[in-house]
Amino acid sequence: MKVNVEQINTVKRALTVEVPAAEVDKAIEKLFAKHGRKAKIKGFRAGKVPRAVLERYYGPQVAFEAAEVLVTEHTNPAIDEAGLSPLAQPEFDFDGPPQKGQDFAFKVLFDVRPQFDLAPESYKGFEIKEPNLVAGDEEINKRLDDLRARQAMLVPLEEDRPAQTGDVVVVDYQSFEGDEPVEGGAAENVDVELGAGQVREEIEVALVKVRPGDEVETTVRIEDKKDGADVTKDVRFKLVVKAIKKKLLPDLDDDFARSVSPQFETLDALRQRIRQDMEDAFAREKDMQVRRQILDHIRELGQFDLPDSLVAQEVENMVESFKARLRQNGMDPDAVGLDAEKLATDFRPEAEKKVRAGIVLGRISEVENVDVTEEDFTAHYEKVSAQTGQPADVIKEIYNKNNMMGSVIAQLLEEKTLQAIKSGAIIKSVDPSELAQEMANDQAREQE
Numbered sequence: 001m002k003v004n005v006e007q008i009n010t011v012k013r014a015l016t017v018e019v020p021a022a023e024v025d026k027a028i029e030k031l032f033a034k035h036g037r038k039a040k041i042k043g044f045r046a047g048k049v050p051r052a053v054l055e056r057y058y059g060p061q062v063a064f065e066a067a068e069v070l071v072t073e074h075t076n077p078a079i080d081e082a083g084l085s086p087l088a089q090p091e092f093d094f095d096g097p098p099q100k101g102q103d104f105a106f107k108v109l110f111d112v113r114p115q116f117d118l119a120p121e122s123y124k125g126f127e128i129k130e131p132n133l134v135a136g137d138e139e140i141n142k143r144l145d146d147l148r149a150r151q152a153m154l155v156p157l158e159e160d161r162p163a164q165t166g167d168v169v170v171v172d173y174q175s176f177e178g179d180e181p182v183e184g185g186a187a188e189n190v191d192v193e194l195g196a197g198q199v200r201e202e203i204e205v206a207l208v209k210v211r212p213g214d215e216v217e218t219t220v221r222i223e224d225k226k227d228g229a230d231v232t233k234d235v236r237f238k239l240v241v242k243a244i245k246k247k248l249l250p251d252l253d254d255d256f257a258r259s260v261s262p263q264f265e266t267l268d269a270l271r272q273r274i275r276q277d278m279e280d281a282f283a284r285e286k287d288m289q290v291r292r293q294i295l296d297h298i299r300e301l302g303q304f305d306l307p308d309s310l311v312a313q314e315v316e317n318m319v320e321s322f323k324a325r326l327r328q329n330g331m332d333p334d335a336v337g338l339d340a341e342k343l344a345t346d347f348r349p350e351a352e353k354k355v356r357a358g359i360v361l362g363r364i365s366e367v368e369n370v371d372v373t374e375e376d377f378t379a380h381y382e383k384v385s386a387q388t389g390q391p392a393d394v395i396k397e398i399y400n401k402n403n404m405m406g407s408v409i410a411q412l413l414e415e416k417t418l419q420a421i422k423s424g425a426i427i428k429s430v431d432p433s434e435l436a437q438e439m440a441n442d443q444a445r446e447q448e
Helices: 020-039 051-082 135-150 199-207 254-260 265-297 310-329 342-366 374-388 391-400 405-423 432-448
Strands: 003-007 010-018 092-093 102-109 127-131 155-156 170-178 180-193 214-224 229-248 424-429
Touching: 003 051, 010 051, 020 051, 051 102, 092 254, 102 310, 127 265, 127 432, 135 254, 135 265, 180 199, 180 229, 199 214, 199 229, 229 310, 254 265, 265 342, 265 432, 342 405, 374 391, 374 405, 391 405, 424 432
Parallel strands: 127 424
Antiparallel strands: 003 010, 010 102, 092 102, 155 229, 170 180, 170 229, 214 229
């Protein structure tokens, strides 16, 4: 076997593999022998069909099968001989099928990981902003207030006062365009909670300080489409106040905690769970923000061509994830008329960013000698066990049975590399709103 390596670009290689005629003849003879034992041709007993007849009946099929056998048998040895590691499944090509007495040549085309220099100082010592998120008493009390509000009872307002924020105003209403009632634009006994943002602001403002029996009007400007163009129209609402109710909140005590869930025997137990849930959520938010900033920083550290196969694979993953989200929301991706080609085009820039950052991250893991230990696996199994309720040994067995260990190793390697980068960075605690504004600005720039 002869192997010639051609460099198409910095990340794409083409191998020309030449298989000697003797091996070609051996493969062809073996295939004809296989078909000869099974062939059922009129006028001949099984296993006694002359070679000339077999070639007439099975010649094209044997040629196709011989090409498949020779390519399969020689591809991996050729790649090993060239000292290369494909990033994805190679593509194959050949000019014609194998012929008896002739060498057979085929091409193997694949992407390889880009090679580039990376100085440690380029990813160490830069600033990372971490959101200042703390599960304090004020935040916990807000969560308790939200839980109380969900269990609140609506009772008639007995005080002699007008409606105010927090009250629920019961109204009948009719909407008009000009002097004409809007079809379907009327309802009776509608609850409007003031300050909840459930209706347009103009309606809430009109209902502040009303009393039962009052009639008020307000105009709302509504955006609409007509003949494909954006238009606005003014809709007038006439509201009749039927009643005013207020929320009666349950007492904040042990009975309330038990009403939330039987697992909480005391209010302190409920508070502790809220605190723990908030701390877990804040930890995930911090990790997400740190990860985003690290990937943004390292993405441009290496100058190299992107492997097309990795980008295509990432685009496919993003498209499938998008379709899965549609299904979760009760929509059929095929029924909504998605343009798969346009979807892939739209996702490609983000896919390229992910692939570039992933390649640089992998290079950093090599420079930093990051590896995955048995202790890392054990900790991962225990973490998943705590999340799912399944024993850690069962989690491990599931991974092994479903050939998931490769993805687990990749995940752990990424997590440890990100942690190594973070440990060498300057961490600055900032208000969460600052990071939110930065993300909004980034998204705005990407859409320009």
